[in-house]
Amino acid sequence: xxxxTSLSGLDAAxxxxxxxxxxxxxxxxxxxxxxxxxFVDVFATTFTGVSGNxxxxxxxxxxxxxxxxxxxxxxxxxNLDLAINGEGFFILDDNGSLAxxxxxxxxxxxxxxxxxxxxxxxxxxPPNNNGTFNTGSLASIQLSTxxxxxxxxxxxxxxxxxxxxxxxxxxxxxxxxxxxxxxxSTSTTVYDSLGNDFPATMYFVATNLATNTWDVYTEVNNTAxxxxxxxxxxxxxxxxxxxxxANGSLTGQVALDSFSIGNGSAPIAITFDYQDMTQYGSDFAxxxxxxxxxxxxxxxxxxIDPTGVVFAQFTNGQSNALGQVALGTFPNSQGLRxxxxxxxxxTFSSGDRIVGAAGTAGFGNLQSAALESSNVDIATQLVxxxxxxxxxxxxxxxxxxQDTIQQAIINIR
Numbered sequence: 001x002x003x004x005t006s007l008s009g010l011d012a013a014x015x016x017x018x019x020x021x022x023x024x025x026x027x028x029x030x031x032x033x034x035x036x037x038x039f040v041d042v043f044a045t046t047f048t049g050v051s052g053n054x055x056x057x058x059x060x061x062x063x064x065x066x067x068x069x070x071x072x073x074x075x076x077x078x079n080l081d082l083a084i085n086g087e088g089f090f091i092l093d094d095n096g097s098l099a100x101x102x103x104x105x106x107x108x109x110x111x112x113x114x115x116x117x118x119x120x121x122x123x124x125x126p127p128n129n130n131g132t133f134n135t136g137s138l139a140s141i142q143l144s145t146x147x148x149x150x151x152x153x154x155x156x157x158x159x160x161x162x163x164x165x166x167x168x169x170x171x172x173x174x175x176x177x178x179x180x181x182x183x184x185s186t187s188t189t190v191y192d193s194l195g196n197d198f199p200a201t202m203y204f205v206a207t208n209l210a211t212n213t214w215d216v217y218t219e220v221n222n223t224a225x226x227x228x229x230x231x232x233x234x235x236x237x238x239x240x241x242x243x244x245x246a247n248g249s250l251t252g253q254v255a256l257d258s259f260s261i262g263n264g265s266a267p268i269a270i271t272f273d274y275q276d277m278t279q280y281g282s283d284f285a286x287x288x289x290x291x292x293x294x295x296x297x298x299x300x301x302x303x304i305d306p307t308g309v310v311f312a313q314f315t316n317g318q319s320n321a322l323g324q325v326a327l328g329t330f331p332n333s334q335g336l337r338x339x340x341x342x343x344x345x346x347t348f349s350s351g352d353r354i355v356g357a358a359g360t361a362g363f364g365n366l367q368s369a370a371l372e373s374s375n376v377d378i379a380t381q382l383v384x385x386x387x388x389x390x391x392x393x394x395x396x397x398x399x400x401x402q403d404t405i406q407q408a409i410i411n412i413r
Contacts, residue, residue: 002402008058009395012039015061016388023376024385029101031071031342032374034381038062062141068333071375073367077224079302080106080114083372086364088327091355092120092343095139099189100328100336102345102372112143114310118341124310124323125357130383131310133324135357141310144296145299150195152268153249153293158202159276162214166206174205174217174232185285186230189291192265200270200291201282205232212244212279218256220268226257237279238283246274294318304368308358327363328353395405 018038026032042057066322073083082104089100099120105120105170109115113120122142125133162184171181187201198221205215215232218225228235233247247254250276271389276288297316304310308325330336335349346353358366 002008003399005055005058006395006398006402007044008060009398010062010392012059013388013392013395015064016083017385017392018066020381020384020388024096024378024381027374027376027378027381029103030105030371030373031101031343033069033071033102033342034067034374034377035064036066036067045116061094065334066113066336066338067375069375071372072174073370074373075370077369078107079304079368080108081369081371082106082304082325083367083370084327084364085367086360086362087329088356088358088363089329089344091123091138091140091326091328092116093123094118094120097345098123099339099343099345101341103342104371108143112145112219114143116142116341123326124308125326126323128322131228131321133321133357135324135326135355138355139259139323143299143302143312143322148297148316148318148320150193150296150316151292151294152193152266153190153200153270153291155271155273156190156200156291157190157273157276157288158186159286159288160184160204160278161282161287162185162204162206162237162277162279163284164209164212164237164279164281167209168206174203174215176201176203176217176219183214186286186289188291190267190268190270190291191295192263194262194263194265195295196261196263196265197295198261202272207234212241216246216254216274220259220270221261223259225259227254229257234391235274235277237277241278241280243275243277246272246277251275252277256339304366306365306367307338308366324357325366326355327358328355329363330354 016037019035023034039059040062042060083378089102093097096248106114106116123138124141125135126139127133164387166183170231171178171183175181182203182205184204185201187199189197190200191197203217207213207215214235216235224231225246235246236244238244244250246252252272252273257270258269260267272309294316297318299312300315301313303313310322311319312322313319331351332349335347336344337347339345
């Protein structure tokens with residue numbers, strides 16, 4: 001019996017050495033989780049149970065348990081590298097089967113799908129039309145190389161100060177080529193439906209400073225644009241210099257008459273919002289001048305925010321949400337089945353998968369351009385290695401001692 005008892009100890013120590021060796025071998029594997037061999041003692045039992053003087057029958061490996069503690073976060077230069085700071089697993093589609101991993105080194109394949117080194121596709125919540133995400137379904141995320149469509153300018157928001165100290169221009173007949181016919185001017189860029197850009201210039205002419213009244217002329221692509229059929233409209237200010245009306249509108253909304261550039265684009269209809277205009281006794285100043293149009297753009301990069309939303313960035317300054325990275329957790333992570341490649345599969349023991357977004361309901365946040373390193377502590381593993389070696393040597397010595405005893409019995413004459 002002693003031989004078998006010590007042999008079980010040898011087997012257990014050898015298994016422990018293998019586990020420690022595997023941990024050390026994967027000390028630099030991204031997303032790797034160290035394992036721990038857990039042992040239980042063995043007793044030979046009868047119908048009457050274990051007697052009080054039974055010495056025991058050895059040891060066996062009860063389980064090799066994964067340790068899902070957090071690894072260190074290390075920063076990289078690729079935006080597609082992802083690390084989870086907290087709970088959760090990335091979800092991967094492996095030819096119809098789902099795998100779960102903490103390794104976040106991703107790239108794109110020939111079709112534009114975001115994949116890991118094994119070609120498994122990262123799963124996301126697909127976007128809805130209203131800017132939210134469909135958290136009830138999973139989809140593979142694919143990057144498109146198509147250009148971002150242009151958007152024709154429909155609103156312009158000037159925030160200007162007109163100098164109340166200005167007098168009426170010397171020449172009363174407005175001419176955009178003669179600076180003596182207007183007091184101030186400024187311009188911005190507007191876009192047609194094809195994404196072509198044109199200068200839009202506003203000219204301000206003081207007409208009656210006693211009543212704080214100005215005339216405004218507008219040109220697009222060096223061509224006058226009318227307002228209600230007129231070449232200009234009147235703008236007035238209160239006695240404290242704040243905005244009063246523009247073309248009779250208390251809200252400052254002035255719609256230019258629709259006009260065509262003549263290049264095949266749709267007619268342009270722009271509304272100017274002048275409610276942030278002022279007329280103070282200080283120099284003319286352009287404090288803000290924005291418009292909502294833009295040209296077409298090419299894909300320039302990918303950004304992923306801490307909640308896992310994947311944005312495609314374009315050269316025209318626009319961004320499109322392509323999806324939100326889905327994370328999964330399990331009631332019993334120890335019950336997951338190892339697949340290799342630092343990934344696991346769901347089992348009955350793990351419990352049903354819980355899916356959610358980063359930063360919600362206990363899920364960790366995502367860090368883009370970062371990877372979670374292995375949670376293996378080399379110093380601890382080296383100590384475990386020494387301990388396992390001593391255990392193996394001790395059991396081998398027990399076998400040697402038992403052999404010596406038996407040999408002595410055999411030699412009795």
